[in-house]
Amino acid sequence: MMKRLFRHMTGLMILVMIIPLLIGCAKVTAQFESQDALVLETVEIGRNKLVEKPSDPVREGYRFVGWKDTSSDRLWDFSKPVADNITFRAAWEPITYTVTFDSASGTRISPVSIQHGETLTLVQDPKRQGYEFVGWYTDSSFSHPVTQGTLAIVKDTTVYAKWEPIQRLVRYVADEGAIGSVPAERTYRYGTEVVIEEGNLTKPGYRFAHWNTRADGLGVSYSAQDRLTMSDKDVVLYPVWTVPAAHVSANFFHNMILYEDGRLFGTGLNANGQLGDGTKTNRKLPIESMTNVNYVSVGATHTLAIDTNEALWGMGSNSYGQLATQGYTDQHTEIKIMDKVRQAAAGGFHSLVLTTDGNVYAMGSNEDGQLGDNSNEDRRTPVLIAKNASAVSAGDYHSLILSQDGTLWSFGYNDYGQLGDGTKQSRNRPVRVANQVVAMDAGANHSLFVKTDGSLWSFGSNDSGQLGDGSQATRLSPVKIGDGFVTVSAGMNHSLALAKDGTVWAFGANAVGQLGNGSTKDEPKPVPVFEDGAVIAAGNECSLIIDRDGVAWACGKNEYGQLGDGTTSTRNLPVPIQGL
Structure with a gap:
């Protein structure tokens, strides 16, 4: 019994020892496939042995990331033994x-x-x-x-x-009423520098000023030869027209500009309503006061204007009756004085009126006889003082009359010889000064005139060189300054003279740039300051000029905005008065 048990135990032990050996000798298959399940390689290895990783395959447009066990869809770790048959499939990711x-x-x-x-x-x-x-x-x-x-x-x-x-268009447009031709329209590349052309447009009653990108003139303005850089949009340019200035007048601290269409504008001090705009507001830009005006003259604090029907109107101070109205009330809008008037002259505080029949009337302050009525009595209504006259001029306290025969007469204050009669005696009646005179003007305390031969003459105060004779000596009688002149204007202590060729000459005081030559140095002799002049006016410490194109210019003192350039800055070179 014991023997039989031993034999069975021995056999079992042998079997236990043989089975692992048999298992260790078993084989498994490892198959490598492409992404499309095509067999690339098959290898046989012992069970639980490591399979050797093959070379990485290549696939256009993809990056090889490894071999996946198809049974788990996981990348295989080749440090791990293979226990059973296995299939590997190539794994890729797109490049x-x-x-x-x-x-x-x-x-x-x-x-x-x-x-x-x-x-x-x-x-x-x-x-x-x-x-x-x-x-x-x-x-x-x-x-x-x-x-x-x-x-x-x-x-x-x-x-x-x-x-x-981008190619974009530059087009010039002629507005209604314009005559002539505009520049041809042209195309330009973006960023191209375009030179603005002028064309030859004209318009009756107007002056071509410049082109503008808006028909109402509120866009960007361009003058001929200006340059613009082409944008990505078409550019349409419209003409801007201004009404030419016809006449200017200057005195203490306000100036008046009359345009060819008859509109009258004022600038500067308006404390007495002398600008005639219905207010007492000072104006740095021209403000309209009247229409249908034909002539204007500026006094110290009042203004006289003649309309197209030959009626004389006044505005501003009436403290001495210089507006020929009863009472002493300032007039902030125009008030009618008389009819049939050809010319008028507003002085310091008096007025002279030349009627169409050649008569001269005077009113206002007469303390020094500046009314010429043989008295020193102020006049609140016009008084007849002369006949057969062709022009009148009123200074601060003296007056000049030019007769139709070319005779120059003077009267009033004469402490500086501004009457030119060889004395310092004030006169309350006209005295003869010179013959063959065609133009004249009375300043604060000096006088100028031009004779028929174009010669320029001066007399009176000369403390700043305002007589233009190269000195500062007072002259009681006329002294000749030069030739080739057509008209003159006398200011407070400086003077302007217009030559036949349009050159404006200036001389005298220049502390605030009133001569317009770019400096503040007084000039005792005439110096050229402007070309193409047509009208001149010397005021208190400023000057006004209209050029041949009808553009009004101003220079000098500007504390009340009297230069009309929108500022109160002193200007020692002429700047354009803001026009219509």
Whole structure:
């Protein structure tokens, strides 16, 4: 019994020892497949042995990431033994490339990622001011265009935007009533510098000023030969017209500008209503006061205007009766004085009136005999003082009359010899000064005249060189200054003279730039300050000039805005008065 048990135990032990040996000698199969389940390689290895990793396969457009156990769909760890038959399948991930868009100063297009071999889809065109987008190219020399859906991406790629400058139009427009031709319209590339042309438009009653980008003149203005840089929009230019100035008058701190259409404008001090706009507000820009005006003269604090019907009107101070109205009330709007008036002269605080029949009337202050009525009594109504006159001029406290025969007469204050009679005695009746006179003007304390031969003469106060004789000596009788002149204007202590060729000459005080020569140095002799002048007016410490194109200019003192340039800045060179 014991023997039989021993034999069974021995056999069992042998079996236990043999079975592991048999198992250890068993084989398993490892099969490697492509992504499409095609068998690439099959190997046989011992069970629980390591399988050798084969060489990495290659697949265009993909990166090999490893071998997956098909039973678990997990990447196999080749340091792990294989216990059973196993199938490995190649695992891949697509290669992705970046496409960069070089928009060449256009709007930014974000880069895109594209898998290998896929075609580029163009979704958005860039934008660039002033340019038209032509297309994308694979090279910066723009030899190879990119068309939708045709460019297969096989590497990191940059595509380049091609642009063409936009062509835009510059067009000049003639408005209603204009005569002549405008410059031809032309096209220009964006960014091109365009030189503005002038054309030859005219318009009756107006002067061409400049071109403007808006028909109402409120856009950007361009004069001929100005330059503009072409934008990405068409440019239409409209003519801007101004009414030419016909006459200017200057005195203490306000000035008046008369335009050819008969409208009267004032600038500067308005404390007494002398601008005639119905207020007492000072004006730095011209303010309209009257229409249908033919002539204007400015006094210290009052203004005289003659309308197209030959009626005389006054505005401003009436403190001495210089407006010929009863009482002493200032007039803030025009008040009618008399009819049939050819010319008028507003002085310091008196007025002279020349009627159509050649008679001269005077009113206002007469303390120094400046009314010429053989008295020193102020007059609140016009008094007849002379006949057969052709022109009148009123200074601060003295007066001049030019007879129809060319004789110059003077009267009033004479402490500086401003009457030119060789004395310093004031006169309350006209005294003869000179013959063959064609133009004259009375300043604060000096006088000027031009004779028929074009010679310029002066007399009176000369402390600042306002007589133009190169000295500062007072002259009791006329002294000759030069030749070739047509008219003159006498200010407070400076003078203007207009030559036959249009040159404006200035002399005298210049502390605030009233001579308009760019300095503040007094000039005892005439110096040229302006070309192409047509009308001149010397005021208290400022000067007004109208050029041959009808543009009004001003220089000098400007504390009340009397220069009409919108500021209160002193100007030692002429600046344009803001026109119509």
